[in-house]
Amino acid sequence: MSEYKFASSIKSKLRLNIKLLARDKGATSIQIDGLPDYFHNKILRNKRALVRQYPGILQDKQRLVDFKIFTLMDVDDCKDISVRKNYLAGHISGLGQHDLKPYLHPIYCRENLEDALTDIDFAYVAATDRQKRHYLKVFDPVSGVIADEATIVGLRDRFRHSNRSNFDEFLDYCLAHQFRL
Template sequence: MKTENYTRAIVLVHGKSELEIVRYIKSKLRIPIEIYARDGGSKNIEISSVNDVLSSLHFKTPENFVKKFCKIKTDSKGKPQDFKIFIILDVDNTNEKTVRCYMDKSLFPKSWLKKYIHPIKNDNNLEEVLNKLGYYYAKNNKQKKMYKRAFPVERGTQDVQSIISLRDSFKKTSKSNFDDFLTFCIDNCPKF
């Protein structure tokens, strides 16, 4: 049974923007989470393809999952436990019914991971939400590389306050529930 410094969450990200912001959060809180992106975020994970990801080799069975995410906490039989899977997606180009099924998790009827999934949506997309909140946002794909500057991954001291401020900003909008993910990270970050 793994207990110390175990992975608290696996975060599936839509694309580059989400990848950079989650990397920033991870570095600021020094929290043991793992990020899953397609081709380093250059290939988007859409609502229409999320079940393909969940049925791929690494997510298909509990045994494969533990092999891929080896720092996940397991029980005495080697089964994963005490973790969440946050799926952070944009919902532009997705109909309302599919978004509802994503949010209530009925979109994942066959996945053994369903009970661990916590869907996060950005309506219509993360850039639109960041713009409304007054944060830097990329106006086109070329500008997405600027997220590394706006949300820098840094080694060093923990900075919980900056993530609390980010969370409080996201709480002010109904366009996203990203604050759920931020609250989880704040509540589960190690105390230094």
């Protein structure tokens, strides 16, 4: 849930034209070893189904243009060591020759998001599941952290120096694709 809430907050504050997919808006987790099943749903089963659902995705012949699918996952509950290592290396096990495989970009937190946020001394780290819903309010004047480009760049830079996550790669993409007037 925390990755979904955190990404939702960033999406909102940067006014990103991205779609966040999750089970029950992040309330039900998807495990790393369950990603192959998730990528066989009616929307993600192939490029044609994806573009049919989201016609705004640009295509150049058979290639999707400037398109990525980020999978934001904690790896602490992955029981299969080889699947875990593969994910940390930037690959998702069990997808075979899936049509969207070239567009997948695994984002990991070695244990969980809260561990990664603690590692970078982030202003707010949820201690309980109940507090995770507050990630929507993280970049809020009340919290003392106001989301603007400089704040997100600072967050990205702190993640870049952490070995607990590669969340900076997702933030790079978000910063490059934010809405500008």
